[in-house]
Amino acid sequence: MDTCTVVENIYLLAIITVLSVLQNVFFALKVEKECTSPNSHAAAIERVSCANRNCMDSYPTFMAVMWCAGVCLKQAPAAFAGLLYLVVRHKYFIGYMGQTSQSTPGYLFGKRILFFLVLMCLVGILNYLLAHVYGSEYRETVETFTSFTSTLLLIP
Amino acid sequence: MDTCTVVENIYLLAIITVLSVLQNVFFALKVEKECTSPNSHAAAIERVSCANRNCMDSYPTFMAVMWCAGVCLKQAPAAFAGLLYLVVRHKYFIGYMGQTSQSTPGYLFGKRILFFLVLMCLVGILNYLLAHVYGSEYRETVETFTSFTSTLLLIP
Amino acid sequence: MDTCTVVENIYLLAIITVLSVLQNVFFALKVEKECTSPNSHAAAIERVSCANRNCMDSYPTFMAVMWCAGVCLKQAPAAFAGLLYLVVRHKYFIGYMGQTSQSTPGYLFGKRILFFLVLMCLVGILNYLLAHVYGSEYRETVETFTSFTSTLLLIP
Numbered sequence: 001m002d003t004c005t006v007v008e009n010i011y012l013l014a015i016i017t018v019l020s021v022l023q024n025v026f027f028a029l030k031v032e033k034e035c036t037s038p039n040s041h042a043a044a045i046e047r048v049s050c051a052n053r054n055c056m057d058s059y060p061t062f063m064a065v066m067w068c069a070g071v072c073l074k075q076a077p078a079a080f081a082g083l084l085y086l087v088v089r090h091k092y093f094i095g096y097m098g099q100t101s102q103s104t105p106g107y108l109f110g111k112r113i114l115f116f117l118v119l120m121c122l123v124g125i126l127n128y129l130l131a132h133v134y135g136s137e138y139r140e141t142v143e144t145f146t147s148f149t150s151t152l153l154l155i156p
Numbered sequence: 157m158d159t160c161t162v163v164e165n166i167y168l169l170a171i172i173t174v175l176s177v178l179q180n181v182f183f184a185l186k187v188e189k190e191c192t193s194p195n196s197h198a199a200a201i202e203r204v205s206c207a208n209r210n211c212m213d214s215y216p217t218f219m220a221v222m223w224c225a226g227v228c229l230k231q232a233p234a235a236f237a238g239l240l241y242l243v244v245r246h247k248y249f250i251g252y253m254g255q256t257s258q259s260t261p262g263y264l265f266g267k268r269i270l271f272f273l274v275l276m277c278l279v280g281i282l283n284y285l286l287a288h289v290y291g292s293e294y295r296e297t298v299e300t301f302t303s304f305t306s307t308l309l310l311i312p
Numbered sequence: 313m314d315t316c317t318v319v320e321n322i323y324l325l326a327i328i329t330v331l332s333v334l335q336n337v338f339f340a341l342k343v344e345k346e347c348t349s350p351n352s353h354a355a356a357i358e359r360v361s362c363a364n365r366n367c368m369d370s371y372p373t374f375m376a377v378m379w380c381a382g383v384c385l386k387q388a389p390a391a392f393a394g395l396l397y398l399v400v401r402h403k404y405f406i407g408y409m410g411q412t413s414q415s416t417p418g419y420l421f422g423k424r425i426l427f428f429l430v431l432m433c434l435v436g437i438l439n440y441l442l443a444h445v446y447g448s449e450y451r452e453t454v455e456t457f458t459s460f461t462s463t464l465l466l467i468p
Contacts, residue, residue, distance in 0.1 A: 006321075007384055007440045009162075014380045018433045024373045025426065053369075057209075060216040060372040061180045068170045072163055114181065121174045128163045165318075213365075216372040217336045224326045228319055270337065277330045284319045 012079035013070045017063070020086055024059065027052050027093060044097075051096035055089055058110070065117040072124030077146045078117060085113045120146060168235035169226045173219070176242055180215065183208050183249060200253075207252035211245055214266070221273040228280030233306035234273065241269045276302060324391035325382045329375070332398055336371065339364050339405060356409075363408035367401055370422070377429045384436030389458045390429060397425045432458060 007014075034040050034048045062085060070078035088110050123146070163170075190196050190204045218241060226234035244266050279302070319326075346352050346360045374397060382390035400422050435458070 007436065008444075010383070011437050011440055014384050014433060014437055017376050017380050018430055018437075021373050021377045021426070021430060024370075025423070028370070056369045056372075057212045058180075058184070060212075060219060061177050063372060063376055064173050064219055065177045068173050071166070072170050111181070114177070118174055118177055121170060124163065125167050125170055125174075128167055132164075213368045214336075214340070216368075216375060217333050220329050220375055221333045224329050227322070228326050267337070270333070274330055274333055277326060280319065281323050281326055281330070284323055288320075 009075060010070065012075045013067060013082070016066065016079050016082040016086070020059070020063070020082070023086055023090065024056070027055060030093075030097075048097055051093050054096070055093060062114065062117075065114060065121060069117045069120035069124065072128070073120050074146060077149070078120060081113050081117055081120075085110060088113065116149075165231060166226065168231045169223060169238070172222065172235050172238040172242070176215070176219070176238070179242055179246065180212070183211055186249075204253055207249050210252070211249060218270065218273075221270060221277060225273045225276035225280065228284070229276050230302060233302045234276060236306050237269050237273055237276075241266060244269065272306070321387060322382065324387045325379060325394070328378065328391050328394040328398070332371070332375070332394070335398055335402065336368070339367060342405075342409075360409055363405050366408075367405060374426065374429075377426060377433060381429045381432035381436065384440070385432050386458060389461070390432060393425050393429055393432075397422060400425065428461070 031048050031052045034045050062082075066078055066082045066085075069081075092110065187204050187208045190201050218238075222234055222238045222241075225237075248266065343360050343364045346357050374394075378390055378394045378397075381393075404422065
């Protein structure tokens with residue numbers, strides 16, 4: 001198996017993963033800076049730690065479902081949804097640091113993206129099973145449909 | 157590399173991943189509902205948060221070892237052990253919400269499944285290294301043995 | 313796709329993953345032992361829980377970036393960096409249990425390893441994109457350079 005062929009199928013997912021790791025490091029540095037700063041309030045430390053913990057708790061779930069969706073169906077819509085998720089997570093983190101009430105819309109948006117990725121996984125697996133049983137292949141129709149649907153996530 | 161061939165080797169693992177993600181979302185919604193409910197006790201919130209945190213802490217460990225075991229050796233026993241782990245985790249979460257003492261057996265059961273998956277990884281890697289060095293292939297014997305052993309996990 | 317060929321490209325990463333899972337279980341047992349021990353101080357429980365939480369929070373980030381680096385570029389330097397990360401994490405955990413001030417160097421060292429792995433990912437993706445666009449292949453030069461650079465991580 002040529003490694004280059006593998007990279008061809010996952011390089012967009014890898015880019016999103018690297019971006020998410022850089023974002024994680026950014027969050028961790030933000031928490032560290034707030035904790036070591038001499039003139040920071042206990043409430044601010046509590047808030048930034050809580051925002052970081054919420055983001056970290058949902059991180060493995062997001063990674064698992066994004067990679068599954070990308071490998072089982074098609075990487076482009078999965079990576080696009082992942083990018084949107086990162087943007088939403090950033091807004092959530094910044095909003096949480098400011099005020100708690102701002103974080104709710106971001107959290108709901110994240111749920112919608114996760115739902116879309118789970119749906120992609122299910123369609124990919126179902127498509128494989130159907131192709132395995134009936135011998136017919138609906139992949140191309142499904143892929144076109146998914147690429148179209150992923151743009152609908154941009155609607156706020 | 158045809159993507160369909162990749163999906164053939166991992167579709168059971170992907171199904172378990174999707175199930176685990178849905179379970180994670182279920183846990184998160186449970187925590188959210190308990191926190192926003194006006195007439196919930198602080199002890200109940202603390203308990204459900206703790207159960208969720210315990211489940212989330214061990215989640216990446218479980219995903220990593222399940223995928224390794226499935227890719228290195230064989231996906232069917234790994235996915236079966238993963239399914240058992242999800243059942244055990246559900247019982248652990250529900251038991252934790254009721255009373256702390258009920259959670260201990262579930263935690264021990266989870267450790268046994270993880271141990272089995274780690275063993276599968278080690279056998280798969282060892283099998284590859286042996287085949288690489290001696291040129292002989294014990295994979296078929298090992299795979300039959302593993303499929304048989306995974307049913308032993310059902311013993312309570 | 314022969315499964316054995318896949319294992320050939322990832323077996324070092326799988327070994328590191330299994331080691332990290334065993335380390336996670338060791339950390340969890342340490343926390344459990346400290347919590348159930350009758351004559352342990354609240355400060356010691358707090359310290360070991362905090363060390364465990366810090367390690368667990370950064371675990372999915374480390375796994376994602378190590379696997380990406382290993383798959384996109386080359387597995388040997390990625391696995392070597394992963395092994396160093398596990399050693400550093402162990403020193404961090406032990407140092408945290410003793411005294412808080414000892415943990416800072418370990419944390420910084422971990423950041424340097426993560427930075428190296430992120431760099432490997434970026435080089436791997438960039439290399440693929442360049443090869444895709446220009447039709448030329450710098451992979452071999454890059455791989456030799458990376459194997460050499462990974463030894464520089466040993467400098468304290």
